[in-house]
Amino acid sequence: MKTFRSLDEVPDGFGPSAVTIGKFDGVHTGHRAVIARLREVAAERGLVSTVITFDRNPLEVLAPEKCPVSLVSIEQKLDLLAGTGVEATLMIAFDRALASLDPEEFVKRILVDRLHAAAVLVGSDFRFGAKGAGNVELLRELGAKYGFAVHLIDDVRPEHGRRVSSTWIRELLAEGDVGHAGELLGHVPTLRGVVVHGAKRGRELGFPTANLSPESEGLIPADGVYAGWLTDAGERYPAAISVGNNPTFEGVPQKQVEAYVLDRELDLYDHHVEIAFVERIRGMVAYSGIEPLIAQIADDVAEARRVLAADAD
16 A cells, blocks of 8 residues: 655656545444445546545544544554555645635645545545535535546444444443454454563563553553453464553552463563454452452453454364
């Protein structure tokens, strides 16, 4: 996938293209359905399949108090988009200047002059231009003027008529339901970060853990214990993962993520790793002492092993 991080990086003569536009937070199954159709249209017409997305949620600029936490970082999003098979992604900085463009200027400057769009795919609620003044009807009028077709894409609604959305996935992660979130995402919820030194309590208990830096990428699910995978340098290892402040001990930072790699000890300090959440085993509980905690961790590890054996099949 070609990645352009500004309009200036798009080479002269790029295209003609088939384009879709959106935040693509999480690159979930709804997004993937749009991109699959985008690739079909591009193949049918000999166009370059192209995604336009932004370096932040537009609400971060327009209404910061309403802006939710992103499901994935910019780099995670680009990697996920590359995995869809789309040919190019244009990452635009969403700032006040972009937000102030009137709809026709947005279309002419980006879709027409830079990407030479011949087809544009959007959902029925698509809005663009200053104050969201542009809608699908206006986009079709501008398409007739500038020579591109507009294709309307239906929402993906797998259950009870609810549309797949980043909001729904955030709700599931906030409940710890990583399994259902993964179904809607089309991939396992994943964090990225650097392994840092912790209090070494896990080692003292006989279960040494890799502690993820608080500056990790991706949305951390609810406190609890999970079965999942730790990936380091392309190697994937089964793991029992703890999220939370470990209520048995005082003074532990909130939302600490630590992974115990099953059946082997690795030196992961300062390594950039990925931690993927397959299934929640239990919530976070305070124990009356060390022995009950060790017994529970042993049970958690056994349950994680069972879950991951099934997941690996």
